[in-house]
Amino acid sequence: MSISGDDSSVTPTALACCAPLSREPLGRERAERIAPLLKALADPVRLQLLSMVLSHPGGEACVCDLLPAFELSQPTISHHLKVLHEAGLLERDKRGVWVYYRTRPEAMEALVTLFAPETATA
Amino acid sequence: MSISGDDSSVTPTALACCAPLSREPLGRERAERIAPLLKALADPVRLQLLSMVLSHPGGEACVCDLLPAFELSQPTISHHLKVLHEAGLLERDKRGVWVYYRTRPEAMEALVTLFAPETATA
DNA sequence: CTCCGGCATCGACAGGGGTCAATATATATC
DNA sequence: GATATATATTGACCCCTGTCGATGCCGGAG
Numbered sequence: 001m002s003i004s005g006d007d008s009s010v011t012p013t014a015l016a017c018c019a020p021l022s023r024e025p026l027g028r029e030r031a032e033r034i035a036p037l038l039k040a041l042a043d044p045v046r047l048q049l050l051s052m053v054l055s056h057p058g059g060e061a062c063v064c065d066l067l068p069a070f071e072l073s074q075p076t077i078s079h080h081l082k083v084l085h086e087a088g089l090l091e092r093d094k095r096g097v098w099v100y101y102r103t104r105p106e107a108m109e110a111l112v113t114l115f116a117p118e119t120a121t122a
Numbered sequence: 123m124s125i126s127g128d129d130s131s132v133t134p135t136a137l138a139c140c141a142p143l144s145r146e147p148l149g150r151e152r153a154e155r156i157a158p159l160l161k162a163l164a165d166p167v168r169l170q171l172l173s174m175v176l177s178h179p180g181g182e183a184c185v186c187d188l189l190p191a192f193e194l195s196q197p198t199i200s201h202h203l204k205v206l207h208e209a210g211l212l213e214r215d216k217r218g219v220w221v222y223y224r225t226r227p228e229a230m231e232a233l234v235t236l237f238a239p240e241t242a243t244a
Numbered sequence: 245c246t247c248c249g250g251c252a253t254c255g256a257c258a259g260g261g262g263t264c265a266a267t268a269t270a271t272a273t274c
Numbered sequence: 275g276a277t278a279t280a281t282a283t284t285g286a287c288c289c290c291t292g293t294c295g296a297t298g299c300c301g302g303a304g
Binding site for chain 4: 082
Binding site for chain 2: 018020022024025028038044047051055069109111114116117
């Protein structure tokens with residue numbers, strides 16, 4: 001809250017965050033493009049999956065790395081990975097028998113900039 | 123396996139973003155606490171609503187301000203606002219006949235830090 | 245007190261989502 | 275080819291969600 005401490009001079013947007021959200025009302029089209037990204041992440045298992053892929057050595061992980069961390073069936077994990085993939089958040093890379101997943105920087109950046117304090121260059 | 127094949131100096135986590143996600147695998151409990159926040163935002167209408175509240179003068183807006191922007195019924199908008207409210211993203215403030223909504227800084231910060239490059243002050 | 249207007253709640257409907265067991269596909273090994 | 279392993283797909287289940295019309299609640303005006 002007391003980030004810069006200038007409470008007296010009126011915070012214009014009530015928060016120094018989320019420039020794309022607080023600068024001006026989000027348009028319908030843009031909202032409809034971004035919502036699916038959030039929807040894909042709006043599940044505990046998928047949040048963990050993305051985090052596991054991100055934090056895994058090399059920034060990638062195969063399903064066999066991810067499966068043991070959950071008490072869920074293999075098809076269920078496969079389903080969640082598919083959701084993340086179709087949302088554009090994960091890339092698939094089949095190497096031999098294994099399938100490696102890696103985050104897509106563009107999609108991650110879309111999320112980051114959504115909640116970023118400032119667009120910097122703007 | 124190209125794990126140790128860091129050809130260049132290289133980003134250790136493949137991205138300089140989302141420290142809470144890329145530093146270490148997200149725990150189940152934490153994932154289950156954050157997912158509802160994302161779930162509340164994972165809808166185009168609610169994304170727009172939050173953005174409209176954030177960008178509205180004074181950082182707050184009453185339902186009467188928000189309604190005309192959508193071609194949805196008043197109960198539907200009321201429902202979406204309730205979802206955002208129950209997720210902890212919006213505060214309600216009834217003044218006279220009107221109800222004003224305002225973002226909850228804590229919840230917004232939770233989202234910002236999720237995708238922030240560094241936890242910094244945490 | 246009565247009436248009107250802003251907003252919430254209710255009940256119902258159609259569609260979507262998470263999960264599983266069963267099965268399919270593909271790759272490597274023998 | 276036959277077999278074993280790693281993922282993906284299918285089909286079914288139940289619960290959750292976005293939407294609406296109808297109604298209820300509450301504060302202000304006459």
